[in-house]
Amino acid sequence: MNESIGGYLAGRVDLREQLQHAERPIMLAVAGDSGSGKTTYTHGIRRLIGNDMVTSIALDGYHLEDRAQRRISGRLPLDPSANNLELMHQHLSALRRGEAVEIPIYNHSTGCFDSPQIVRPAPVVVVEGLHALYDQNLPLFDFTLFVDSDRDVKWRWKFERDVYFRGHNPSELENEIQRRDDAYKQWIDFQKTSADVVIKIHDSHLSALAHQHFDGSLPENCYHMEIIVSPTDLPLPALNLPVNLNGLTQLDAQPFMLASVPSSYWGRKVNVIHVDGIMPSEAMQRLEDEIMELTGISAEVERRSLIEASQNSTMRFTQSLVAWPFLGRIWSLLAESHPDGNEEFDI
Ligand SMILES: Nc1ncnc2c1ncn2[C@@H]1O[C@H](COP(=O)(O)OP(=O)(O)OP(=O)(O)O)[C@@H](O)[C@H]1O
Numbered sequence: 001m002n003e004s005i006g007g008y009l010a011g012r013v014d015l016r017e018q019l020q021h022a023e024r025p026i027m028l029a030v031a032g033d034s035g036s037g038k039t040t041y042t043h044g045i046r047r048l049i050g051n052d053m054v055t056s057i058a059l060d061g062y063h064l065e066d067r068a069q070r071r072i073s074g075r076l077p078l079d080p081s082a083n084n085l086e087l088m089h090q091h092l093s094a095l096r097r098g099e100a101v102e103i104p105i106y107n108h109s110t111g112c113f114d115s116p117q118i119v120r121p122a123p124v125v126v127v128e129g130l131h132a133l134y135d136q137n138l139p140l141f142d143f144t145l146f147v148d149s150d151r152d153v154k155w156r157w158k159f160e161r162d163v164y165f166r167g168h169n170p171s172e173l174e175n176e177i178q179r180r181d182d183a184y185k186q187w188i189d190f191q192k193t194s195a196d197v198v199i200k201i202h203d204s205h206l207s208a209l210a211h212q213h214f215d216g217s218l219p220e221n222c223y224h225m226e227i228i229v230s231p232t233d234l235p236l237p238a239l240n241l242p243v244n245l246n247g248l249t250q251l252d253a254q255p256f257m258l259a260s261v262p263s264s265y266w267g268r269k270v271n272v273i274h275v276d277g278i279m280p281s282e283a284m285q286r287l288e289d290e291i292m293e294l295t296g297i298s299a300e301v302e303r304r305s306l307i308e309a310s311q312n313s314t315m316r317f318t319q320s321l322v323a324w325p326f327l328g329r330i331w332s333l334l335a336e337s338h339p340d341g342n343e344e345f346d347i
């Protein structure tokens with residue numbers, strides 16, 4: 001497989017074209033707590049492959065109770081027995097076979113279930129949910145992610161979003177958030193041990209690295225992110241990140257850190273990529289251009305990049321770091337079946 005991916009990429013095959021002719025969809029699963037950033041951190045995948053190539057499924061539709069029923073029963077949605085995991089598995093299996101499925105929909109604005117919706121799988125299916133990486137589902141996925149935000153960060157995001165956009169009562173939410181801590185440890189957290197990539201998000205560490213006094217200024221939404229990836233020997237193409245070294249010594253130098261640390265994580269060898277501060281936006285743009293060049297979807301992507309220009313460059317960088325090993329997995333699946341990249345592939 002490793003030799004063939006080089007030949008495959010050398011053939012400069014249009015990734016989108018190949019995915020459209022695939023026998024079955026590529027299945028990506030993202031697990032993590034509510035408000036941890038699952039949708040946010042898979043955004044790079046949508047951006048770099050094209051939204052039209054991706055179907056997203058939220059597993060919240062498989063809750064057995066709506067918000068009002070949960071208020072009475074006292075059950076939390078994190079409890080696996082409060083979800084129809086069997087139906088979820090059947091539906092995910094059908095999607096993997098490329099079949100359309102009528103999936104249940106939970107509406108967070110109303111706290112009620114909407115009518116089920118027919119979902120036809122696009123070439124890439126992104127499955128997001130609390131229990132996405134439960135054992136029975138793992139064989140269905142080609143790539144798995146777990147988003148592991150620090151408690152304080154996660155609850156800050158969740159509280160703000162749930163109160164302003166999901167109509168939650170602040171004091172009820174405060175109560176629920178306390179109760180969710182133990183449930184998270186019991187039923188959700190362990191899924192990180194089987195994920196291909198784990199994203200950890202903490203408040204920025206940069207000021208702690210300063211001598212005597214931190215003199216920089218960090219924007220409000222500045223985080224220290226760790227991307228934990230299993231090292232690969234896939235001969236993926238070089239990706240260059242041009243950083244202007246001169247910029248590091250200028251008066252207006254912005255605080256930024258990038259580090260790669262080989263480590264162990266739950267008995268596995270991993271590389272931990274640390275990102276913190278403000279990534280220079282030209283460097284980010286050049287990196288995205290390189291990825292776009294490789295995936296051959298530039299026109300499509302450029303249009304969307306404009307729409308997303310408001311996102312900060314460090315966030316986009318992290319999204320690309322998450323998307324890159326996923327693209328590597330797709331390339332290796334394609335190469336495995338058709339090293340010359342010319343025929344319909346059968347994965
Ligand atoms: N890096 C970030 N900076 C600022 N806000 C963020 C960041 N990541 C996520 N958020 C905010 O946190 C909230 C939750 O993020 P997101 O929707 O990605 O989480 P989720 O895990 O998909 O949530 P759920 O499963 O509950 O729908 C959003 O309002 C989002 O804007």
Ligand SMILES: O=C(CO)[C@H](O)[C@H](O)COP(=O)(O)O
Pocket residue numbers: 033034035060063067077078106108111130166
């Ligand atoms: O853990 C969750 C997954 O997102 C939500 O709390 C669950 O889906 C219920 O939603 P809501 O709190 O909006 O009623």
